[in-house]
Structure formats: C-alpha cells, structure tokens
Amino acid sequence: MEACLREVLTRSKADYAEIRWEEIFRSRVVFQREQLLALEATEERGGIVRALVDGAWGLAVFTDLDELSKKIEEATCLARTAARHVRDKVFLAEVEPVEDHYHGQMVRDIRGIPLEEKRKLVQNYNKIVLESHPAIVASSVRYADSLRRVVYANSEGTYIEQEVPDVTLMLAAVARKNGDVQQGFESLGFAGGFEKALGHEEKARAAAKRAVDLLSAKPVKGGRYTVILDPDLAGVFIHEAFGHICEADFLLRNEPMRRVMELGKRFGVETLNVVDDGFIPGARGNCPYDDEGVPRRRVYLIREGVLTGLLHSRATAKKLGAKPTGNARAVSWEHEPIVRMRNTFIEPGSYTFEEMLEGIEYGIYACGAFGGQTEFEQFTFSAAYGYEIVNGKIGEMVRDVVLTGNVFQTLRSIEMIGKDFQLRGSAGGCGKGGQWPLPITTGAPHVRIRDVIVGGR
Amino acid sequence: MMEILELAQKRKAEAAELYEARTEALGVVFHGGEVEKVGSEAIVGRALRVILGGKLGFASTAGGAPEALLEAALGAAQHGDPAPFRFPTLRNGTKVEAFDPAVPKISAEELLTWGEEAVRAIRAEFPELVVNVYLSRTTTEVVIRNTAGGERREKRTGISLTVGVERVREGDIWLIYETQAVRRLVDLDRKGLVEKLLQKLHWGVEVVPPPVGKPPVLFLPSAVPVLVLPLTHGLSGLSVFLGTSPLKGRLGEQAFHKEFNLVDDGLIPFGPRSRSFDDEGLPVGRLPLVEDGVVQSFFYDLRAAALNGVESTGNGLKGGPFGDGGFRAPPGPAPRHLLIRPGEGSLEALMRDMKEGLVVSDVIGLGQGNIQSGAFSNNVSVGFVVRNGKVVGRVKNTMIFGNAYEVLKNGLIQIGGEPEWVGGSLYTPPLLVEGVSVVGR
Numbered sequence: 003m004e005a006c007l008r009e010v011l012t013r014s015k016a017d018y019a020e021i022r023w024e025e026i027f028r029s030r031v032v033f034q035r036e037q038l039l040a041l042e043a044t045e046e047r048g049g050i051v052r053a054l055v056d057g058a059w060g061l062a063v064f065t066d067l068d069e070l071s072k073k074i075e076e077a078t079c080l081a082r083t084a085a086r087h088v089r090d091k092v093f094l095a096e097v098e099p100v101e102d103h104y105h106g107q108m109v110r111d112i113r114g115i116p117l118e119e120k121r122k123l124v125q126n127y128n129k130i131v132l133e134s135h136p137a138i139v140a141s142s143v144r145y146a147d148s149l150r151r152v153v154y155a156n157s158e159g160t161y162i163e164q165e166v167p168d169v170t171l172m173l174a175a176v177a178r179k180n181g182d183v184q185q186g187f188e189s190l191g192f193a194g195g196f197e198k199a200l201g202h203e204e205k206a207r208a209a210a211k212r213a214v215d216l217l218s219a220k221p222v223k224g225g226r227y228t229v230i231l232d233p234d235l236a237g238v239f240i241h242e243a244f245g246h247i248c249e250a251d252f253l254l255r256n257e258p259m260r261r262v263m264e265l266g267k268r269f270g271v272e273t274l275n276v277v278d279d280g281f282i283p284g285a286r287g288n289c290p291y292d293d294e295g296v297p298r299r300r301v302y303l304i305r306e307g308v309l310t311g312l313l314h315s316r317a318t319a320k321k322l323g324a325k326p327t328g329n330a331r332a333v334s335w336e337h338e339p340i341v342r343m344r345n346t347f348i349e350p351g352s353y354t355f356e357e358m359l360e361g362i363e364y365g366i367y368a369c370g371a372f373g374g375q376t377e378f379e380q381f382t383f384s385a386a387y388g389y390e391i392v393n394g395k396i397g398e399m400v401r402d403v404v405l406t407g408n409v410f411q412t413l414r415s416i417e418m419i420g421k422d423f424q425l426r427g428s429a430g431g432c433g434k435g436g437q438w439p440l441p442i443t444t445g446a447p448h449v450r451i452r453d454v455i456v457g458g459r
Numbered sequence: 460m461m462e463i464l465e466l467a468q469k470r471k472a473e474a475a476e477l478y479e480a481r482t483e484a485l486g487v488v489f490h491g492g493e494v495e496k497v498g499s500e501a502i503v504g505r506a507l508r509v510i511l512g513g514k515l516g517f518a519s520t521a522g523g524a525p526e527a528l529l530e531a532a533l534g535a536a537q538h539g540d541p542a543p544f545r546f547p548t549l550r551n552g553t554k555v556e557a558f559d560p561a562v563p564k565i566s567a568e569e570l571l572t573w574g575e576e577a578v579r580a581i582r583a584e585f586p587e588l589v590v591n592v593y594l595s596r597t598t599t600e601v602v603i604r605n606t607a608g609g610e611r612r613e614k615r616t617g618i619s620l621t622v623g624v625e626r627v628r629e630g631d632i633w634l635i636y637e638t639q640a641v642r643r644l645v646d647l648d649r650k651g652l653v654e655k656l657l658q659k660l661h662w663g664v665e666v667v668p669p670p671v672g673k674p675p676v677l678f679l680p681s682a683v684p685v686l687v688l689p690l691t692h693g694l695s696g697l698s699v700f701l702g703t704s705p706l707k708g709r710l711g712e713q714a715f716h717k718e719f720n721l722v723d724d725g726l727i728p729f730g731p732r733s734r735s736f737d738d739e740g741l742p743v744g745r746l747p748l749v750e751d752g753v754v755q756s757f758f759y760d761l762r763a764a765a766l767n768g769v770e771s772t773g774n775g776l777k778g779g780p781f782g783d784g785g786f787r788a789p790p791g792p793a794p795r796h797l798l799i800r801p802g803e804g805s806l807e808a809l810m811r812d813m814k815e816g817l818v819v820s821d822v823i824g825l826g827q828g829n830i831q832s833g834a835f836s837n838n839v840s841v842g843f844v845v846r847n848g849k850v851v852g853r854v855k856n857t858m859i860f861g862n863a864y865e866v867l868k869n870g871l872i873q874i875g876g877e878p879e880w881v882g883g884s885l886y887t888p889p890l891l892v893e894g895v896s897v898v899g900r
Contacts, residue, residue: 047522061498065522255491258627373827382838404836
C-alpha cells in the first residue's frame with residue numbers, strides 16, 4: 003500500500019496532495035424493549051483525496067481503490083476550477099514529514115468477539131433495565147464498536163498508518179405513569195476493546211432508577227439561578243459552549259470573529275484553566291496524528307482565565323500565525339478533515355462540593371447531559387436531571403432542567419471550581435459540519451456559576 | 460453483485476434482499492464570501508438483509524466484496540431474532556417523479572457562479588456580514604432486489620443550497636441561514652432564498668427584549684419542526700408497538716385541535732424526498748395521519764407493520780425518523796413528506812392578528828429533551844418581537860418551552876395560508892399558537 007500511495011503522489015500536479023484510505027470494521031447491537039433491532043458486523047472501505055492548487059482545495063471521495071490516480075487528477079482539476087474564483091488563498095503551515103504507525107490498545111480485539119457474545123452482553127443489560135421496576139415500559143440498549151484503520155500519505159513525504167478502536171454503550175430506560183413518560187440513561191464511550199463494554203450492570207440499574215425517580219420529580223421552575231454543574235454537565239458545557247468557538251476554521255475567513263477570539267483576552271476567573279489534549283491513555287478522544295498527518299499537541303485554551311490558544315489545522319495555523327495543533331479530524335473516509343476537539347476539559351480547582359453549596363439560598367444542582375448545542379456564543383443544553391439547592395443543602399429532585407445563555411457571560415460568571423475531576427467519553431460523539439459522531443471526551447470538576455437562565459414550564 | 464441473492468440461497472438462506480445505492484455528487488463551499496473547496500463524490504454502498512432459519516440478519520458495505528457482505532449478513536442472522544415479516548414480491552407501482560436530467564449536468568463552474576451571486580446579493584445590502592454558502596448536486600441510483608422476485612430501480616436527483624450569514628459584534632453574534640433542497644433544477648429558487656434571508660436580516664437590525672411569560676408565539680415554517688418532531692416519533696408504528704408513543708391506542712381520538720390536519724404524502728412529484736418506492740421496494744402512497752384533529756393512522760415499515768399485525772404503508776426508509784441514513788442504516792419507519800394543511804392569511808396578516816408576541820424562525824437544541832413526551836425546550840437563535848402587529852427587532856438569550864401535543868391540541872390559534880418546504884420533508888405554513896413559555900433576560 004505504502005509504495006502505491008507514494009508513487010501516485012509523486013505524479014500529482016497539485017501544489018500539495020494527500021490520500022487517506024480507510025478500512026473500517028464496525029459492529030452494532032441494539033435492543034429496544036424485548037426487540038432486537040440491530041445486530042450487525044460490517045466492513046467498509048473508502049478514500050478521500052485532497053489537492054491544493056493555487057490556494058484552493060479540490061476533493062474527491064471514492065470507494066474504488068483502482069480509481070486512485072484518476073481521483074487525484076479529478077481533485078486537482080476541481081481545485082484548479084476553484085482557484086480561478088478565489089482571492090483569499092489558502093496556505094498550509096509547515097510541518098515536519100512523519101513516518102509512523104500507531105495501534106490503539108485492545109485487550110479483547112472487537113473483531114474476534116462473536117456477534118453472539120456481543121448480543122448476550124447487550125441482552126443482559128437490556129433485561130436488567132426492563133426488570134428493574136414495574137414502571138419501566140421500554141428500554142433502548144445500544145452497543146457499538148469500530149476499528150478505523152487509516153492509511154495516510156501526502157506529497158510532502160508523510161506516511162502514517164493508524165488503528166483506532168472505539169467502543170460505546172448506551173443504556174436507556176423509559177418509565178411511564180399516567181401518560182407521563184420519563185427517560186433515564188447512562189452513556190459510555192471508550193478507546194479500547196470489548197473488555198471496556200463489560201461490567202456495567204450497575205449503570206443499567208442506575209439508568210432505570212433515574213427514569214422512575216423522574217416520574218415523581220417536579221418540573222423545575224424557570225428563572226435565573228446560581229447553578230452547580232456536575233462534572234458530566236460541566237464537561238459538556240466546556241466542550242459545547244466554549245470548545246467549538248476555539249476551533250479556528252470558523253475564524254479563517256471571519257475577521258470580526260477573530261477580534262472576539264483574540265489571544266490574551268480575559269475570559270474568566272483566574273482559577274479557570276481549559277485544555278484540549280490529543281492523548282490521554284485510554285481516552286476516547288485520542289488522536290495521535292490528525293487526518294492531515296500532524297502530531298498531537300496539548301493546547302491550553304484558557305490559562306488562569308486568559309485565552310491562550312486555539313485549535314488548528316494546517317491552513318488555520320498558517321493564517322493565524324500559530325503552530326498546527328493536530329486538531330484536523332475527519333469522522334471517516336467520506337469526509338475531509340476539519341478542526342475538531344479531542345479530549346477537552348476544565349482543570350480541577352480547590353473547592354469541595356460542600357463549600358460550593360454554601361451560601362446558595364435557592365439554586366439548582368444540574369446533573370448529566372441529555373444533549374447540548376451551540377451556535378457561537380449562544381448555547382443550550384439539557385441536564386438529564388437535577389436537584390434544588392435550598393439554603394446550602396441538596397433538596398428535591400427536579401426535571402426538565404434546560405440551561406441557556408451566552409458563553410462569554412457564563413464563563414465570566416463561574417464562581418467556583420471543584421477539586422474533584424472526571425474525564426469521560428459518551429456513547430454519542432461530537433457533530434459538526436455534517437460529520438458525526440466523532441469520538442471525543444469531555445471533562446471537568448463540579449463548577450458553580452451564578453445567574454444562569456434555567457428554563458422550565 | 461446481484462448474484463449475491465442466489466449465493467445467499469445456496470447458503471440456505473430462505474430469503475434475501477439487496478439494496479444498492481450509487482451516488483455521484485459535486486459540491487462547493489464558500490466561507491467568508493470566498494470559495495474554500497470544490498469536491499466530488501463517487502460512492503457505491505450496499506446493504507444486504509437475509510432471513511436464515513427464520514432469523515433476520517443485516518449487513519452493509521462500501522467498497523467491500525460480495526462474499527464478505529454475505530458472510531456478515533449470515534453471521535448476523537445466526538444470532539439474530541426471528542424475522543416477523545417476509546420480503547414482498549416487488550412490483551411496479553405509481554411512478555413518482557424524482558429525476559431531473561438537468562441536475563447531473565450542473566458543472567462546478569455553475570455552482571461557483573451561483574455561490575458568488577448569493578454572496579454579492581447579501582453584501583450589496585449588508586457589506587459587513589460574513590457569508591457562507593453550501594451548494595451541491597447529487598444523483599443517486601437505487602436498486603432493490605429480493606428473492607421473492609422483482610426489482611425496483613430508480614435514479615433520483617437533488618440540489619441543495621444553504622446560505623448562512625454571520626453578524627459578529629462584541630457581545631452580539633448572530634447566525635441566520637436559509638436552506639433549500641429540491642429534486643429539480645427549475646425548483647431551485649436562488650433569488651427567493653436570498654430575499655427571505657435579507658427580509659430576516661432587516662427585521663433583526665435592532666435587538667429588543669422578548670415578551671416573557673406566555674405570549675402568543677408565531678412559528679415560521681422553519682421553526683415548525685419544534686412542534687412536529689415529537690409527532691414523527693409518536694406517529695411511528697414502531698413507537699406504537701414499543702409503547703413509547705403517547706398516541707398509542709388513540710386512533711379515532713381527538714388528540715389535536717380540530718383545525719389540525721397532517722398527511723404523509725409520498726406521491727408529490729419532484730417533492731424533496733420523492734421516490735416511487737420506499738427503501739424496502741414498496742410503492743409509496745398518501746397516508747392521512749391526522750384529520751380534523753383526529754388520529755387516523757400510524758406509519759409502518761415491514762417490521763413495524765408485522766409487529767402490529769398490519770400492512771406496511773410504504774414508509775420503510777433508511778435511517779429512522781429523518782430517513783437520511785444512506786446505505787449503512789437498516790430501514791425503519793419514517794414519514795416521506797409531512798404536510799400540514801394550510802389555513803388562511805399571509806404572514807403579515809398573522810402578525811397583525813397576534814398584535815404582541817414572539818416570532819420564532821430558528822432554534823438551537825432541536826430534538827433535545829424528552830421528545831417522546833412531546834416536551835420541547837429550545838434556545839431561540841432567530842426570533843423576532845412583534846408589537847402592534849409589526850416586527851420591531853430580534854431577540855437574544857431567549858428560550859421557549861412547552862409540550863408539542865398540548866400546543867397542537869389546546870394552543871393552536873391560527874394556521875397560516877402560505878406553506879413552505881422545510882428541512883427537505885415538511886411542507887407547512889406558519890403556525891400561531893399560545894401556551895408556550897418564553898424566558899429571557
């Protein structure tokens with residue numbers, strides 16, 4: 003493969019060209035109630051070629067490897083067409099050519115586990131969910147694994163082979179009482195083998211219990227509160243609300259936004275530190291080399307409350323005068339690399355949970371993330387569940403907790419950062435520009451924020 | 460590849476079905492008013508379903524060998540569950556137009572020119588804005604064949620245009636976009652799309668505080684999915700079987716306002732999702748879901764139909780409720796085109812009638828929250844304030860909350876008279892409602 007790719011690239015007439023060929027193994031087991039909705043094991047292959055000509059990109063996505071040379075020509079030709087229309091040209095930051103191999107660790111290789119064993123595991127979790135409580139009326143238990151084998155080569159001499167394993171598990175329960183339907187779930191994701199999917203029986207029970215508990219929880223009353231986010235939700239917050247606006251690709255041709263995201267600006271309290279890291283052993287967001295063949299770098303996005311870094315591809319690094327950080331990622335061969343996060347987290351601070359509760363007359367303790375979305379500075383995300391905080395103590399359970407606001411104001415309103423910490427992957431992944439689900443992790447300690455808009459009925 | 464069905468039978472499978480999609484596409488992307496890339500796609504994707512020993516197996520591949528695909532499907536069937544259905548003999552039904560020969564001829568140069576036109580038109584009125592454009596044309600040939608006999612084959616075309624505009628100021632970043640997905644070149648209304656965008660940009664020059672509490676709320680077509688998304692779950696035959704639909708057991712019941720009519724119409728020629736057959740090869744049709752507020756029917760694919768002891772309604776689409784999963788996803792029940800029957804009145808008239816209230820054009824967080832129960836909670840990313848029947852500006856930091864089932868039963872004030880296509884599958888007029896909570900600062 004190496005010789006073939008290198009040979010084709012030497013014949014390329016583009017200023018720069020790269021080939022990424024992927025072979026992906028995937029399997030999936032889904033139960034809903036007692037129905038087995040999916041049981042699959044699949045292999046697919048496909049590739050993408052990118053060519054840069056005179057400051058414009060041409061791309062070709064294909065599934066027939068025999069057409070590789072033709073596809074390079076096609077991408078080059080498309081780039082040339084685009085170049086006739088471009089004034090603000092794209093240039094790439096320089097990087098050292100790399101030759102390397104990386105194989106993610108799997109104790110039990112997912113390819114070697116019979117579908118029957120995967121089915122049994124999922125069926126058992128499903129049974130636990132369904133039999134936990136009479137109010138549980140439905141379940142959704144999803145197991146998915148994949149091994150993405152990526153061969154990458156570019157016209158500058160870089161050649162990298164990577165194998166990235168990924169295992170996810172979604173345990174969800176639906177409880178119903180008098181027409182009211184509530185859901186509880188546990189969402190898990192790992193970079194590893196089948197072993198990572200084992201031993202989550204307690205999580206299955208917890209998901210079911212939460213769905214049942216939510217039936218008797220009261221809807222939160224909408225308003226502005228001091229809120230404590232649990233590490234789950236705080237991690238999702240920093241990813242969704244802040245991490246995405248640090249992705250420099252949307253600053254590339256956006257002068258006004260570059261002024262908003264100027265390095266050196268104060269974004270929050272001095273104890274606030276936010277990091278995006280390309281490699282933490284076992285973490286689902288690991289990306290030793292990105293899909294432009296750039297080695298990972300650890301980036302401090304915020305250090306002591308001040309914006310100190312952004313996430314880059316080679317093109318954005320060149321434009322903004324930074325070093326590439328290894329954040330150009332693609333979900334699969336169907337897509338080009340775009341700037342994405344990896345393992346993104348708030349570093350722990352100094353407060354205990356009890357200290358954080360002190361002095362809150364009435365507030366909300368928001369836990370777990372049901373989903374989150376952001377549109378630049380605007381964010382909204384739903385907590386899976388929550389509790390009232392009354393006179394510094396955890397009170398009754400509440401539901402329908404949706405938080406929204408402006409990320410800049412909200413970062414400035416962070417009052418306390420806990421000393422605990424948790425980094426986790428989830429069963430979903432990050433979505434951007436039609437590319438989903440990208441494996442990432444999010445992490446944080448407990449975080450206390452004042453003046454958060456909490457929606458409710 | 461078609462021999463794979465015979466191979467499957469040689470391997471003792473009682474039945475098998477092959478789905479094949481050949482996609483060729485060309486697209487351009489503009490960021491900040493500048494061309495960023497031009498890209499092509501040539502993808503052959505296949506999916507195989509087999510029934511072996513009465514059990515169902517599914518597998519898919521791109522670029523893989525037929526033997527491997529068959530092995531994977533048989534392997535899945537061995538450990539699968541009994542197939543509750545049989546593949547039907549495939550017969551030609553009503554042809555629904557979905558192919559325009561002009562589409563595959565659209566060149567990269569043309570797409571680039573259209574993109575530049577859109578950028579120029581926006582900048583002529585708002586030179587300071589960041590304009591992004593996504594344009595693509597796609598041709599897909601789908602072939603379905605199964606061991607019960609027959610074959611369905613169809614070419615479908617599509618063009619999609621999205622124009623997004625960013626207004627960036629310190630402390631006020633606003634993103635607004637319009638999108639169009641059509642099957643036919645003559646249906647692409649590039650000028651109309653830009654005009655709609657400009658209208659909203661003009662409305663949004665000033666930022667004003669939102670009306671809070673429970674003011675009248677006017678959902679523009681682009682925001683109606685907030686109310687309809689929970690229904691695509693609730694009206695699915697699979698949700699009914701699984702017991703997660705609040706509409707389960709309520710056929711014939713007045714579950715919605717008497718003015719509310721919803722049809723799943725697969726027969727619209729050149730509709731954005733038009734096709735002569737669903738992804739299981741069955742002819743599509745026209746299925747009234749709600750008439751005068753009364754629940755008439757649920758929609759089914761082969762599996763959901765068999766589980767409920769009814770016939771498939773030709774709603775087996777790949778990739779669940781949005782039906783956009785491509786070759787990789789197994790089919791599941793999904794609507795084809797959802798149509799909300801229009802009432803009367805222009806948008807201006809609706810605003811005049813509402814006097815004071817909130818107009819919602821776009822939200823973030825669609826589908827977030829407890830969809831099954833109908834609950835929605837969304838940040839209003841594009842919304843306007845109406846005072847004395849006129850738009851006075853846009854809102855910021857505003858959320859809406861409510862329950863779609865409740866709003867569509869007790870909160871419907873008026874259904875507008877001017878429907879539009881939204882998100883490729885919904886054709887709806889604006890809806891003026893009450894009973895939605897609005898929170899803001």
